[in-house]
Amino acid sequence: MACNGGGCESGCYKYTTTTDVDLKSSKSTVDDSSYGGNHPRHQTNTTVCLKCKATEATVFTGGDGGGRFCSDCFRSNLYGKFKLAVTSNAMISPTDKVLVAFSGGPSSRVTLQFISEMQLKAQKNFDATANRDRCLPVFGVGVAFIDESDVHPINSVVLEETVEGIKQIVSSLPLPTKQLHVAPIRSIYSTNTSDGEELLKNLLNTVSDVTGKEDLVAHLCMLSLQKIAIENGYTKLMLGSCTSRIACHVLAATVKGQGYSLAADIQYADARWDVPVVLPLRDCPLQELKILCNLDNLKIVEVFNDFHSGINGLISSFMKTLQEENPARECTIVRTAGKLTPFPFNRIPEANVDDDDLAFQKRQKKFSLKPIESLPPDSFCPICNSPMSHSNNTEPRSDLFGSACCSSCQYQIIPNEMSSIDKFYSFLPESIIARAKKGNQNWIRERIQDCLLLDEDDEV
Structure with missing residues (x-):
């Protein structure tokens, strides 16, 4: 919500009627005494929701001069960012089977909630048109949790409670039913459990650099997610990487000398993997996701998200300091990095649909991305x-x-x-x-x- 009137694509700052414009003004030419003291015209600008302009603002984002919303408008605006990212970048087609990477933190929790709501709406549309010949199928959703206890040892009781909490979250989601995949990070090896655990420990012991070891674990987690997706027939892998996390990655990658590849990691879509990766929360700061989790009582069960060291830990601390001084800096960093020329694989290949699926074809054409002219990597x-x-x-x-x-x-x-x-x-x-x-x-x-x-x- 740290956007301004000119750059917001969700329409939250656009006035649709003359009445809305009048409500924005601090002076009124109409006698409102007959409405009573609770009418919006009697409320000051600093307490009225910027979107509906009729309800008292209860959610404030972006620090001084930032956004102010009522709870309903705040949620709809955040969901609008998510949906816009999904539709405008053709992240999901009706025939897709989407695997949501779930860590239990605010970002992945909101991602799972929003994609479930999109699936539920698609299911209702499907049920409403089930008697017609040209109804689109409903995309599937699965959930994957990578157990990193082989790398970051935690109490077994805590781990069991975490997994049980994730099961409760997934089971409480609206239909269609989502399948949950829980896999230890050592499962990246094709050998049995004990051999995989030993190989993983030996591999990490050969890496002396603290930052390098942490980055290697992150790469292995991605390979584990890819393995789950491939073995279970998923066609898209959805990550909960939000604006805050991407901003940290931009600075960390710059320090590590990853400038050439930086553009590949921060786009909405990434098809260089066997199962394409999508980032629908790229425009959503962590602060807003935490607020939504509190408003909607979305359960948080993260246990492995606080292990940051080396360069990654320094960058994370640095970003927290920047946010305290200016809450909009995360968005500024991501917008600036977003000007880098993406690679050809930073868009989802066009989906193969039947000729009868006219509605989906029109939607794809409306939001199709322009061809990328950059040269492919060697x-x-x-x-x-x-x-x-x-x-x-x-x-x-x-x-x-x-x-x-x-x-x-x-x-x-x-x-x-x-x-x-x-x-x-x-x-x-x-x-x-x-x-x-x-x-x-x-x-x-x-x-x-x-x-x-x-x-x-x-x-x-």
Whole structure:
């Protein structure tokens, strides 16, 4: 709600009638004495909701001079941001099966609530048109929780209570029923549970840099979510990354030297993964999400979201200080970073729908994104999947795997000593090894391209 009248796309500051404009004025030319003291015209501007202009404001955002709303308008405005992001970026099609990454914090809780409401509305529309020939199917929704207790040990009782709380949250959501997937982070390995736990611990022990270890855990969590999505037939992975988290990532990535790949991580959609990732809360600050959770009594059960160290911890503390001085700075950082040229994979491929699905085709055409003219990356880092340009890569390494990684992973995750490097490689999950092999094949082919015989050369 830290937007202004000119930049708000939700319409919360647009006046639709002459009466609304008159209510905005501090002076009235009409005698309102007959309405009584509770009429909106007798309320001061500082206590009236900016959206409906008729109800007393009870929610204040953005600090001094920020937004003020009644509870209903605040909720509808926040939901409007979510829905606009979903529809204008074609995040979901009627045939999709969406997996919501759920950590139990305010961001993922609101994401799950809003996507459930969208699904419920789609279900009602489907039921209302069930007797017609051209009714669209209803997209499916699932929930995934990654257990990081192998990395961040917590009391087993606390973990059990957390999982039970998540089950209650998912079961309380409106129909259609959502399937819940709870998986330990060690499940990224294809081996049994005990071997996976040991491999994970050994892998993290080879990483000496605190920031690198924390980033590696985040990458493994993403791979775990991708694995759940692939194995269960999901077509989209929805994350609860909000404005506040993205703003921290912008600063952290800049410090870590990830400028080339930064544009890839902050867009609404990211199709470089096997299951495309979408960020519907990109325009929603954490402060507003916490307020909504309090207003609607949305249960929070997060246990793994406070483990920040190294550069990530410093940036998180720095952002909190900035927010205290100026609550709008998170939005400013994200808007500024949003001007970076996105990659071709930062849009969802057009959905395949039947010719009879005319309503959906019109909606897709209305919100279709313009073609992106930026050049595709040369390759992707096998560890963090960041796009890379070899022309801007760091100095060559003796090991092919290290040469295929981005500079951030080379300096912060991959060990420097050769004896430790071999151990590091032996503990990597198979999904990372497979991506590294594919990347190395492309990397080698580029360097011997001049020596290869083309098909037309064979015919000479």
